[in-house]
Amino acid sequence: MENADLASYRHRRERELGALYATARSLTALGELDAVLDSIVREAHELVGTDFTYLSLVDPEGELTLKASQGTISSTFNQAHVPAGTGVGGRVIATGAPAWVSNYLQAQDLPHDRTFDDLVVPEGMVALLGVPLLVGEEVIGVLFAADRTERPFEPDEVALLSAFADHAAIALNNARLYDESRSALKQLQAAYLTIERQVAIMERAQSVHESLTHVVLKGGGADEIARLLVDHLQGAVTVFDRSGAVVARCPPGPDVAPEPSDDAVDRARRSGRWATTVDRTGRWHGAATVQAGDTYLGAVVLTRAQEPTPVDIRTVERAAQIMGLLILKDTAVAEAEERVRGELLTELLVSAPPVGPAHRARAHARGVDVGSLNVVVVAMSETRSVSDVGRRLRVLASEWNGLAGEHRGRATLLAAASGAAEVADAVHARLRKELGSAVRVVAERVADDNWGRAFERASRCCDLMRNLGVTDRGATAERYAMFALLFDPDRAQDLDRFVTDTLGPLLAYDARRSTRLVATLTSYFVNAGNLTRTATALRVHMNTLLKRLDRVEGIIGADWRAPDRALQLQVALRLHDLRTRTPPTAAPPPRP
The missing domain is CATH 3.30.70 (Alpha-Beta Plaits)
Known part of the structure; x- marks a missing residue:
């Protein structure tokens, strides 16, 4: 018996770790902050199996604000705010470690907040476990798992939820960085418009650079700009792209640029301004960066025996601006064509x-x-x-x-x-x-x-x-x-009718009583009717499982184990499970 219990425990731990790995991987694929929050509580709810889970983030004042929940029944609970230093969440933030109570309202060693306690009663929350969401040493939030009955939390449960919270915190931090990146992109687009206006003004004001402007008008490229600079300034000109590769050189030379030229580019890139170096032969290397806002697009380097004059510097900087304009123009043309094709595709689809x-x-x-x-x-x-x-x-x-x-x-x-x-x-x-x-x-x-x-x-x-x-x-x-019932929009009513006719009473009972009869029946069929494996999979006592199955029989009839009826139930349960996990496609715009 001891060997069987040990094997069962190992099997359960392997299954839990496998589920933890799978859910952690799914979190890394998400980008939107709201989607990550919802996914964290949903996956934690499935992973730990408590009555409900919720996630609260720490605001600048140290207050915990509920951001997402799964399995809650009270609408007011989803508006919960917990002041700093109170409740299980306050203890988790203070210690940076998991904390739990078997009966929240009766826990005397916790500072309570009356407003939050008033929300606990209609939700029916009793046992509560909280684990920290850590980014480095900072607690950015708390992930909670709660039951509506009094009970302790086992070390394995605490360890499992804590391990999941570590992965969830990384995904949450990545989502925040993703939002910041999108904001930075918008700023870059605004900067591009500003640069474009400034370039247009400078083109009208500086007639000395008419030849460079003509390159833009006739659609020239880096080779032509390099050739024009050599004609005006003498020496040699090298144009680099954003990766450091040489895209143009006049007069033609070796494929690898001299090290002093690379040094000038590095200095110009770091400072964002003109930079000059001198090599051992006395040649001067001056570099101007090609930029759009804060985005580095490349560099233009002038190499010659004489030190560049201020006019030379302005000319090379002007050429770098022209190069940036050419790059942005080519990018804009490509994006415009892609946008037009994308719009045409959308119009055909709708x-x-x-x-x-x-x-x-x-x-x-x-x-x-x-x-x-x-x-x-x-x-x-x-x-x-x-x-x-x-x-x-x-x-x-x-x-x-x-x-x-x-x-x-x-x-x-x-x-x-x-x-x-x-x-x-x-x-x-x-x-x-x-x-x-x-x-x-x-x-x-x-x-x-x-x-x-x-x-x-x-x-x-x-x-x-x-x-x-x-x-x-x-x-x-x-x-x-x-x-096809799941993905064919013309069969949606057939799917609804089949699931309702087969599982309707059980679904209604679960919704009304907050029970898990549908999940129990699903696990029963998945485990081929083996009661021991089913109870283990559901993490419930055998007597609890038998009571649930008796309740199923009382709701849908005693013949539910008969072969034909059981087959119908299994198909309905599988389709219901897949439909629940498949988000509905957004409704298309109205057709003209």
């Missing part, structure tokens, strides 16, 4: 068939025949961003005579092909190679120019693949036809 002549004309101007776009492809990766996947699809779009972009948060491709399976396999192979990570690709054939319906099916099928554990595959929606 428009009602048949497609209008205006859309056909716009597509034709870009070498695309709308009538031949007969396959919709949706690609998703758990490790790469939508924009990253979308950029790869835009490159592939020309090979398939189609359009690519982002639609409703999904990297999407409209392609002209002989078959959906061919496109799915080819796109998956290319994305898998270029991204270097797992990617899901679903292709759906378009019927009657209804690209929107094909997108809906492909998008939902892509979500379904993730919930089925498929992370790296190219497939068609037809491959998952047995799950």
Whole structure:
């Protein structure tokens, strides 16, 4: 018996650690702060199995503010604020270590806050465990797990939630950095507009640089700028890109730039201003950085025997500005074309068939025949961003005579092909190679120019693949036809009717009594009706499991174990579980 208990304990710990690893990996794929908060409490709720979980962050005044919860039943509890130094959260912040009480309201060794205690009563919270969210040595928040019955928390539970909180804190900090990066990007875009206006003013004011301005007007490049600078200033000119590679040199010379030139670039990059060095032969190397706001784009270096004069310095700096303008212009042209193609793709996906002549004309101007776009492809990766996947699809779009972009948060491709399976396999192979990570690709054939319906099916099928554990595959929606009730919008009412007819009484009972009969029945079938394994999986006593199953029998009838009835229940439970874990696709804009 002792060996069996030890083996059961090891099996449970392995399962918990496996779940911890899987949930930690899923957190790292998230970027939005709100999504990370919701995912943390949802995954913690599933991992620990308490009645409810919630997460509170520390504000500048040291007060804990609830940000996300899972399993709560009182709407007022989600507005909880706990003053500094009170409750379990105050103890966790003060010590930086986990803390728990078996009965919160009766705990006399905790400072209580009356306002929070008033929220505890309607929520029914009794036992409470809190673990810190640490970034370095700083406690940025507390993750709580609570039960509505009095009980102690075992060391294994505390250790498991603490380990999860360590991963969650990293994901939360990454999400904050992600938000800060987006703000920095907006500032960079604003800086670019400012630089563009300043360059335009300087072009009108400094006629001495008309030849450089002419390079911009006729679409010249780095080679022409270097040649013009040598004509005006003598010496030699080298142009570097942001990675330090030489993109132009006049007169032509060795591929590797002299070290003094590199030193001048480093100094200019650090200071953001003109920098000059002298090598052992007495040659002067002056560098001006090519920048857009705080973004480094490259450098222009003048090398010659004489020290540069102030006019020379202004001329090279002007050339660096022209180089920046050329780079930004090329970037803007590429982004504008991608934006136009993305807008056209979106219009086709949301428009009602048949497609209008205006859309056909716009597509034709870009070498695309709308009538031949007969396959919709949706690609998703758990490790790469939508924009990253979308950029790869835009490159592939020309090979398939189609359009690519982002639609409703999904990297999407409209392609002209002989078959959906061919496109799915080819796109998956290319994305898998270029991204270097797992990617899901679903292709759906378009019927009657209804690209929107094909997108809906492909998008939902892509979500379904993730919930089925498929992370790296190219497939068609037809491959998952047995799950069509989940991803076919035309079958949504059939799915609702089937789940309601089969599980409706149990779902209603769980919602009304805050019980877990549906979860219990799911675990029972997953464990092939083995009561011992089911009780272990649910982490409940055998008597509790038997009472739950008796209650199931009282609600849906005594024949629920009969083969036909059991099969129907298992299918309904599986579909309900997948639908619950698959977020609904946002409703498309109204069609004209």
